Amino acid sequence: MSEKIKWGILGPGKIATKFATDLATLPNAELYAVASRSMAKAKIFADKMGFQKAFGSYEAMLQDPELQAVYIATPHVFHHKNTLQCLAHKKAVLCEKPLAINSKEVAEMMASAKANDTFLMDALWTLCLPQILQVKEIVESGTLGKLVSVKADFGFRADFNPNSRLFDRDLGGGALLDIGIYPLMLTLLLMGRPKKITSAAHIGTTKVDEDCAVIFDYGNGQTANMHSSLLARTPTEAYIYCEKGYIHIPTQFHKPVDEITILTYEDLKEKKIVYNNQTIGYSFEAAEVMRCLQAGKKESDLVPHQFSINLMALMDEIRAQIGLVYPRHD
Numbered sequence: 001m002s003e004k005i006k007w008g009i010l011g012p013g014k015i016a017t018k019f020a021t022d023l024a025t026l027p028n029a030e031l032y033a034v035a036s037r038s039m040a041k042a043k044i045f046a047d048k049m050g051f052q053k054a055f056g057s058y059e060a061m062l063q064d065p066e067l068q069a070v071y072i073a074t075p076h077v078f079h080h081k082n083t084l085q086c087l088a089h090k091k092a093v094l095c096e097k098p099l100a101i102n103s104k105e106v107a108e109m110m111a112s113a114k115a116n117d118t119f120l121m122d123a124l125w126t127l128c129l130p131q132i133l134q135v136k137e138i139v140e141s142g143t144l145g146k147l148v149s150v151k152a153d154f155g156f157r158a159d160f161n162p163n164s165r166l167f168d169r170d171l172g173g174g175a176l177l178d179i180g181i182y183p184l185m186l187t188l189l190l191m192g193r194p195k196k197i198t199s200a201a202h203i204g205t206t207k208v209d210e211d212c213a214v215i216f217d218y219g220n221g222q223t224a225n226m227h228s229s230l231l232a233r234t235p236t237e238a239y240i241y242c243e244k245g246y247i248h249i250p251t252q253f254h255k256p257v258d259e260i261t262i263l264t265y266e267d268l269k270e271k272k273i274v275y276n277n278q279t280i281g282y283s284f285e286a287a288e289v290m291r292c293l294q295a296g297k298k299e300s301d302l303v304p305h306q307f308s309i310n311l312m313a314l315m316d317e318i319r320a321q322i323g324l325v326y327p328r329h330d
């Protein structure tokens, strides 16, 4: 693998702009290509963000022999198809969350990555952030005693538009897959898979969940409490409660935060860990992809395939409980 990795962006929309901004901060990333369904749009994005080549179709970019890694930034429902396209051309893939709509699609994507001997990573950028790695380390060190409970939320008031990615069922709309995935991934990271899941949701007029509450029971005294909403602005923070103290990740816990707080119950003393963030936060996942590619790895240790499989299985079960169906996929 060459020293610089040649990156392509597939689906240059809102999040792709932020990702490309961070990619430009990494010295071993080459801003190589952009593919859109519209050549004019690809050109505008490439010029603005500093990419060398523009393509008017996704397939055309994937035929470029020099392209090495692709960041897929299309709406959820296209992740499965776009990932299979990239893997068939043996391009390393970093695919936006959620990795797909259901476990069946994820299994096909993993199988394709194996069959093509090509790298695939779910773009769970939060799992690559220094603050989250540190929280995991603190919990695992046992200094705060046994983990008791995780409480996390993600909510904002979205303008209702039945044709938007957030509300249109055919585009994979709903709170759970878009933002509920963040509290879930934190809990799965720290506590693993639960014994029992209890969920409740408000399903709106477009038949997607506009508000979704989930409780995990681990059957051993441990629980987790997660909430996501497109109807209300919620703190979007996380508490990790242990026997001797808790860790608080302030708003917005899924992004780089300036500090986290650790409170110990015995003395009620607060200790702060401060972070000096230089990027929006997408640089960490992109750097992880490049670390893996340069080491010849086909999957990441920070976001292993099994984590993505487990995360999607949780979302499948929650969807079954709240009656959230994506007819073109399920």
Ligand SMILES: NC(=O)c1ccc[n+]([C@@H]2O[C@H](COP(=O)([O-])OP(=O)(O)OC[C@H]3O[C@@H](n4cnc5c(N)ncnc54)[C@H](OP(=O)(O)O)[C@@H]3O)[C@@H](O)[C@H]2O)c1
Pocket: 010, 011, 012, 013, 014, 015, 016, 035, 036, 037, 038, 041, 042, 073, 074, 075, 076, 078, 096, 097, 098, 123, 125, 165, 178
């Ligand atoms: N990691 C994060 O922090 C984060 C934040 C926001 C979103 N996301 C994820 O990123 C993905 C994209 O979100 P976004 O808000 O960036 O979406 P967006 O701007 O609405 O769409 C992204 C791009 O997808 C392409 N696309 C292909 N087929 C499409 C279709 N039939 N309808 C609409 N767009 C289509 C379009 O590009 P062309 O037409 O140019 O091909 C569009 O610009 C979602 O899966 C979301 O979960 C992640």
